[in-house]
Amino acid sequence: MVSIRIRGLTKRFGETIALQGLDLDIKAGELFFLLGPSGCGKTTLLRAIAGFHLPEEGSIHFDDDDVTQVPPHKRNTAMMFQSYALWPHLNVFRNVAFGLEEQKVPKPEIRERVQQALEMVKMGDYAQRKINQLSGGQQQRVALARALVVRPRCLMLDEPLSNLDAKLRIEMRTEIRRICKEFGLTAIYVTHDQKEALSIADRMAILDGGKIAQIGPPEEVYRHPHTATVASFIGETNFIPGAVESANMDGSYRISSAIGEFTASPGNPEWKPQIGQKTLLSIRPECLSLSVEKSSQNVVAGKLAESVYLGEIAHYALKTESDPKTIHIAELNPRRVVREEGTLLYAAADPRDIVMVPAP
Amino acid sequence: MSRSIPKLIFAFTVLFFAVFFLYPIWNTVQEAFFDPDGEFTLSFVGAIFRNPIYLEGLINAFKMGLFSTIASLVIALPLALVANRYRFPGKDVLTSLLLVPMILPPFVGALGIRQFLGQTGVLNTLLIDLGLMNPATPFDWMGEGQLFGVVLMNALHLYPIAYLNISAALANLDPAMEEAAENLGCHGLRRLWRVTLPLIMPGVFAGSTIIFIWSFTELGVPLIFDYGRVTSVQIFDGIKELSGNPLPYALVVVMLGTTVVIYAISKWLFGRENFASSGRASTGRTLEHAKPLTGWLFTALFAATTAIAILPHVGVILLSVAGDWYGTLLPSEFTAQHYIDALGHPLTVNSIGNSLKYASFSTLFDITLGIAIAYVVVRTRLPGRHLLDALAMLPLAVPGLVLAFGYFALAQEGQAFDFLILGEDPVIILVIAYAVRRLPYVVRSAAAGYQQTSVSLEEAAQNLGCTPWRSLQRVTLPLITANLIAGGLLAFSFAMLEVSDSLILAEQAQHFPITKAIYALISALGNGHYLASALGVWAMLFLATTIIGAGLILGQKMGALFRV
Incomplete structure (x- = not known):
């Protein structure tokens, strides 16, 4: 569980500025949402925190560690990708075990922790299945298990529910909140679905043009929007x-x-x-x-x-x-x-x- | 288009393939498995495996295929990985140039490579000049069974196929697959080994299978290198004593059987696994700008690979203008005499005319049939159109040598195709042989054209009173002209430098196409080598013109024609 402190973060892609001098504080153990219209920079921000984008300016701290220049594989974050990015050449068990194998965790412990993680997302009976034998909802659960099993400092979710149907989305979002709270995880969740954010966020930030337009708990952002963009984007x-x-x-x-x-x-x-x-x-x-x-x-x-x-x-x-x-x-x-x-x-x-x- | 025409096209194509594709293969198989009394026997095929010379040929062919494939992969994999990930100076030009060796005839290039790697070749001369080699005992790079030279030539010719297949597999890979590994602590080479390589394996194997079958059955290169103990050359030698001898047939059947088995294994291993990701990719791959020094290193890597791959052909060009080139780095004097001699030599002048004739007719035939087949496959709902598509692609999977042998056997006196040999002129059988092997390229480019052209354009014309046939002529065909020209140019240039059919089916000097003339000149005494390279340069000029033309018309899409 870490707190995240971001100061003056700027990221450019050629001519376009994706993030401009962005400041943000995320508390330890918080389920934090990044929202905004497409192209607002929310995914860029998430990927910068995970280390997939190196910013031109500014800094990112996990607690007191400056991780601004640390490569992704040394940040000990766990990301859940929009496409799930489950590896089709490995079965469910091997997918979930991957991160632990990288950490050189002893084999018996891997077996135990993977099984636990799968039980937690209610996929305990599917360990030996191939990825392409799973439905979208099941893949989503495996992706969540793979991210959680490494006990990351911070969990990142990049539109994790966008490929699911409406009913499953509602079920899974409460599930995600339950698990985050159970583990006391700091989690950053990117979505463009305001219902997801309003229903389970501790706090949320609305991004607009690479800057934060407003930050606060759901009811505050909904009831007291600071700008017209925020008011029209949420609700x-x-x-x-x-x-x-x-x-x-x-x-x-x-x-x-x-x-x-x-x-x-x-x-x-x-x-x-x-x-x-x-x-x-x-x-x-x-x-x-x-x-x-x-x-x-x-x-x-x-x-x-x-x-x-x-x-x-x-x-x-x-x-x-x-x-x-x-x-x-x-x-x-x-x-x-x-x-x-x-x-x-x-x-x-x-x-x-x-x-x-x-x-x- | 009226309902009966697609059926007619279907019937014609099936008949054509039955007679000129399946029947020659079937005839060969039959000769290999039935004795003159019509009794089934395994003794002929068994004899191949008991004969140490044939067995050695098979083992050598297998080595030739395997080593060429591995060498191609070793060249192509790093290049494809770099091109998929980084921007570097001159990338666009260099990645296109990288494909050039594929269209240069290895048969011609082999002439040049001897000039570099022979005992008195450029490499040894350089080493001796640098004091790294004793002039008294020059190393023979091409000695030791000459396998090294053959494999090198094959790999330098075929690595673009591996490059294209690996690049395609990498492009289809969801970048999130790699990022997920990175995110969980797996990085660099380890990530390549644990995630990237397993995921692109189907693409790697698809390319490898083609390269293996191609080099396993390669005839031209081992012939030029005098590498006789290999199945393809043994088959070529076998046709001289064909009558009443079942062993060449059995040898062809063993070769065909091996390729079919290899093909089946690769399909079985990787055909079922579909690694295409189910969800849509969450991020596009952003190309990294390589750091300046690394960037130029990549530029050098690509440029050097291309340069080495076209070196044999540069050698041919130098050889064609060399007055004397023996034990020196560059020819000691230059001359245009070989070109003048070549123009006076009956073999060369005739062969250029012959090749033009054979290649033009076969291309015309391919374009006509290709337009028709592609139309039925893309535009109609005719049951069995998929069979038609599969038939048209089949020649890509069967070694050219096998078909050439099949035609040759049937064109013997008293056999079914004998009437196709007019007097002693093999023009009809050669045109058919060329056409069958190159039909897939034309069908594929025509089909791509139909797919890009909306049916509603034709329907609009019909709606205004155009008959279906007229609307095809007035609307669709003009729109897909570019595709047809490109496919036709490829078919034409490959036909100009065809090896197995030409070497086997053209028996009289006045009917020799270019490739056979080159082969005959090399074996001739005197200035044969120089004349052969002059002729080779002519051939490459033809080829370059047509390929550049096709490239200009098709642009980036050209690579798609070489994927199976």
């Missing part, structure tokens, strides 16, 4: 352009917009907007509740353009008179579904659910 949201009218005593602000007045607070508590400054309001669809009667504040009026009923939830789209043209609403446990297109409806939000982010 669905409505953006309403507006301007700061005045500051309230409680730290919230009054915002005027083309479709009404709102009370909102900055997602980033350190951001102090000026009066008159342009801003974007982010209101998530589930934070809006529909009514047929107008109230004075924090309300959007619009005509119903579309309604989709999904049982536990109903989605509505309202057309407004000006920017933004469409407001999305999600109603949980819908008792009565409005279906008549063109009906004038009002959608109200609690000020605590309205987040200000800097206008891009």
Whole structure:
């Protein structure tokens, strides 16, 4: 179990800058997620920590060891690859035993530890199977066992579930969290699936353009996004352009917009907007509740353009008179579904659910 | 295209292969296993294994195949690994040049290598000049059974096949497979041994099998080196006393049997294992920039390999302009006399004309049949189209010597193909022999063309009122012209320098193709050697022109034509 400290990490590929001066601290024993749109640098960062990319600038420390220039085979990390990278010329047992053989662990101990690792991922009966006789889910478990059996200082997971079907993904992600916590492992998990991150992460970092856009526990990142990119990458949201009218005593602000007045607070508590400054309001669809009667504040009026009923939830789209043209609403446990297109409806939000982010 | 035409093509191809591929082989097998009374017997084949001379020939052929294969792998493996991983100065040009030796005829090159490695050759002269060798007792590099020279020539000719196969296997390897090993502490040569090599083994063996079969049955090189105690040469000698003698047939059957067994073993070992990874690769391989010094070292490695591999042919060129070249580093005087003499010599002038004639007709035949076969295989759902595809590829797997022998036996007086010999002119049988062996190249390039050309282009033409036949002519064929030209050029240039069919089937001097003329000139006294090399240079010029043409048209895709 190690903590990881990254300072000023920069990695270029020819002209493109994959990581630019990135700082990051990962605590010992933490299940840490790296998220972001494709090309944001998350895989590059993971591979730099594993040692597959040497950075041009900056440093990486495992606890107090500077590993910046240490080659991958001496870092004692264990990586689970997106393609699993199980070697087809070796059977399940030999695949899992590989890392221990490299460490010159005595044979009887190898046998015992491999069997243990396989039991833990519920593959104990498959030790003698060939890799191409396994299903995708089974291969994924073997890859996890191969990574865990060496008792790595840090476990790296590169989109480990992206090749599995939806049901198996949900099963495996809780499994991965259980195992990480059982071993007290420091684990870094790269994904583009926000559900995976929100459901099992201790903390997560959203990367954007080779930099960290925000870092924090899932509920904080979801409820208080610092930037428009973060707000739109994690979950669905409505953006309403507006301007700061005045500051309230409680730290919230009054915002005027083309479709009404709102009370909102900055997602980033350190951001102090000026009066008159342009801003974007982010209101998530589930934070809006529909009514047929107008109230004075924090309300959007619009005509119903579309309604989709999904049982536990109903989605509505309202057309407004000006920017933004469409407001999305999600109603949980819908008792009565409005279906008549063109009906004038009002959608109200609690000020605590309205987040200000800097206008891009 | 109307429904009956694919069937017609199918029927014609099957018939053609039955008559000119299976029947000659079957006839040979029959002669080897049935005595004149029609009784089945193993005594002829048994006699081969009891005769110490034939047995030695087989063992030598096996050694020739094995050592050539190992030498090719030793040359190709490091080069393929380096090219797969690193960028270095001049890489693009050098990796293409590396393939050049494959298309240079080893039969011609063998002429030149004697000039370098003979007792009075360049290497010894150099060593004596440097004081490293006693002039009184020069070492004979090509002595000791001459196997060394033969293997060297084969390896320098065939290593590109190993290089292409290993490169393809490395390119298909998911880089994460190696990174996973690295991540678990396995590094450098150890990683190569434990992970990379086992994973590319199927590719290595695919290439090795082709190289082994090729060099196991090689006829031209041992002939030039006077390496007589080897099965291929023994078969060649055997055709002189064919009538009523079953032993040459038995020898051919043993050779064919050995190649089939080798082929089957390699399929059985590696055909079943599919190491292609199931998931998609998580990362593309990023080529590392080699450090400046290492980079130039790699450049030198590639350049040196190519240089050594084309050295024999450089020797031929020097020999063709040498007034006198004996015990000196370079020819002591230069002259154009050999070219003038060659132009006056009836054998050489005739042979160039003959080769052009045989190669052109066979290429024309291949292109026509290749377009048709590839069409049926790619564009129709005719049951049995896979059989057609397999048939068209089969000549790649059967040694040329076996087929040549089969034709020769059938072209004897009173045999089935006798009527194909017009008077004494073997033009028809030679054209057919050339065509059969080179059909795979043309079918493959035509099929690639069809696959790259969407059917909807033809359908659009038909939709506008074009008949299927017209749409093929007006739309598809123009679009795949490049492929057809490339395949045709390869077929043509390989036919120009064909060895086994030419040596065996052309019996009269006025019908000799280039290769047989070279062989005849070498055995002749006087300035035969010089004339042979002048003719060899002419042949290489033809070859270079056509190959460069094909390369310009096909670009990077050219390597794909040599993979089996």
